[in-house]
Amino acid sequence: MIWPARRGRQVTAVDVSRTAPERAAATAPDITGRVAWTRADLTVREPLLPPPVPTTPATPSCGRGA
Numbered sequence: 001m002i003w004p005a006r007r008g009r010q011v012t013a014v015d016v017s018r019t020a021p022e023r024a025a026a027t028a029p030d031i032t033g034r035v036a037w038t039r040a041d042l043t044v045r046e047p048l049l050p051p052p053v054p055t056t057p058a059t060p061s062c063g064r065g066a
Contacts (some may be wrong), residue, residue: 014041024037
């Protein structure tokens with residue numbers, strides 16, 4: 001995550017360790033503010049995105065196709 005952050009990207013870094021994000025942040029103080037350091041338990045499944053909004057099936061327009 002350090003490489004893209006040093007090139008101006010906003011990134012999210014996820015690790016299972018409590019200390020790894022702290023150590024990584026300490027090795028690259030120049031990217032403070034461009035990396036969101038996060039600890040996650042990978043044994044728990046959490047959705048990354050909200051479920052999609054259900055959509056209604058498309059209906060043919062009147063006057064098209066006979």
